[in-house]
Amino acid sequence: xxNVIHAIQDEYADDYVWCYGCGRLNEHGLHLRTGWQGEExxxxxxxxxxxxxxxxxxxxGLIASLIDCHGTGSASxxxxxxxxxxxxxxxxxxxxxxxxxxxxxxxxxxLGVRLKAVSILxxxxxxxxxxxxxxxxxxLVCAKGMVDAVVMPKSFV
Amino acid sequence: xxNVIHAIQDEYADDYVWCYGCGRLNEHGLHLRTGWQGEExxxxxxxxxxxxxxxxxxxxGLIASLIDCHGTGSASxxxxxxxxxxxxxxxxxxxxxxxxxxxxxxxxxxLGVRLKAVSILxxxxxxxxxxxxxxxxxxLVCAKGMVDAVVMPKSFV
Numbered sequence: 001x002x003n004v005i006h007a008i009q010d011e012y013a014d015d016y017v018w019c020y021g022c023g024r025l026n027e028h029g030l031h032l033r034t035g036w037q038g039e040e041x042x043x044x045x046x047x048x049x050x051x052x053x054x055x056x057x058x059x060x061g062l063i064a065s066l067i068d069c070h071g072t073g074s075a076s077x078x079x080x081x082x083x084x085x086x087x088x089x090x091x092x093x094x095x096x097x098x099x100x101x102x103x104x105x106x107x108x109x110x111l112g113v114r115l116k117a118v119s120i121l122x123x124x125x126x127x128x129x130x131x132x133x134x135x136x137x138x139x140l141v142c143a144k145g146m147v148d149a150v151v152m153p154k155s156f157v
Numbered sequence: 158x159x160n161v162i163h164a165i166q167d168e169y170a171d172d173y174v175w176c177y178g179c180g181r182l183n184e185h186g187l188h189l190r191t192g193w194q195g196e197e198x199x200x201x202x203x204x205x206x207x208x209x210x211x212x213x214x215x216x217x218g219l220i221a222s223l224i225d226c227h228g229t230g231s232a233s234x235x236x237x238x239x240x241x242x243x244x245x246x247x248x249x250x251x252x253x254x255x256x257x258x259x260x261x262x263x264x265x266x267x268l269g270v271r272l273k274a275v276s277i278l279x280x281x282x283x284x285x286x287x288x289x290x291x292x293x294x295x296x297l298v299c300a301k302g303m304v305d306a307v308v309m310p311k312s313f314v
Contacts, residue, residue, distance in 0.1 A: 018209045020216045028207035050185035052175045053254070054309070059177045060255050061222025083265040097210070098217045102259035108312075152211070155265075 001118055006087035007033030008076045009069075016152075023067035025135025030065060037048045040145040041074035041131075043117040047126070051111065058109040060073055065141050066105060067133050070117040072096040075129040075154070078121045096129070096149040102157030106126060117145075127151040158203055159273055165227075165233045173252045173309075178226035187222060188255030191230030192244060198278065198288075201297040203271040215266040220300050224260060224290050227274040228304025233285040235278045240263035242244035253286070253306040264290070266299040283305070284308040 009022045017023045024030040034043040045066055053059035080093040109115065114139050124132040133145040166179045174180045179189040191200045202223055210216035237250040272294050279287040290302040
């Protein structure tokens with residue numbers, strides 16, 4: 001159903017797998033994983049008990065992290081597909097970074113349930129994508145976000 | 158110099174001190190602390206090694222967390238002052254939540270140095286503030302944010 005089998009983060013090059021949000025080799029991190037579900041992209045994550053805002057609700061920084069890494073992962077998926085590749089092909093995907101991020105917190109997000117970020121993608125430029133994100137808990141939208149993601153400049157490495 | 162002696166989070170009521178970002182009793186959290194510096198508010202935090210994006214740089218979710226908790230803390234400071242109180246008076250301050258959050262990542266934020274979030278506050282309504290945030294590393298602005306904070310609705314508790 002909503003599980004991500006082939007995540008784009010599984011195939012990032014070794015320099016790019018240390019992100020606290022989505023790096024597979026960051027042992028303290030969240031290990032967010034983003035994949036296709038039809039024409040949409042999804043990332044699922046169940047916050048830990050410590051990811052509290054007010055008791056019973058998820059803190060905003062966790063939701064921001066989910067939206068951020070989901071956004072860069074989704075942009076990577078989209079450009080990778082445009083280039084003729086899918087996760088699972090073992091072809092190194094492009095790595096995006098976040099230029100800007102905005103979030104509307106629609107309602108308190110309950111702690112203890114799995115969150116699902118879902119996106120439709122919009123190409124702005126060959127190296128720049130807008131990712132409109134909805135974050136669901138119990139099938140209700142708790143937050144809406146927008147990520148403006150750009151291919152990582154070489155100056156980063 | 159830039160240390161926060163009296164933080165607003167030190168005086169939140171016991172129900173509100175569990176936030177992963179700024180709760181003093183969240184043992185896994187960041188323990189962000191926000192105070193006045195003249196007419197500005199500041200929050201300082203040195204990210205941990207695991208708060209990586211690309212090696213050497215801070216991941217966006219940590220910056221979002223810093224901006225988020227700095228924003229709600231700053232709004233609380235501002236309304237508290239408007240009500241005649243300062244941190245250190247041991248009067249329970251109002252608790253804000255984030256309605257929306259936006260961030261522009263101006264340049265890669267270096268890991269391993271102390272970050273400082275600084276704000277000027279703008280009252281929108283007695284229960285709603287806009288907090289314009291600049292995040293500095295090594296005296297350079299790495300990110301700019303805006304937090305729209307509202308007094309926590311009673312439905313939260």
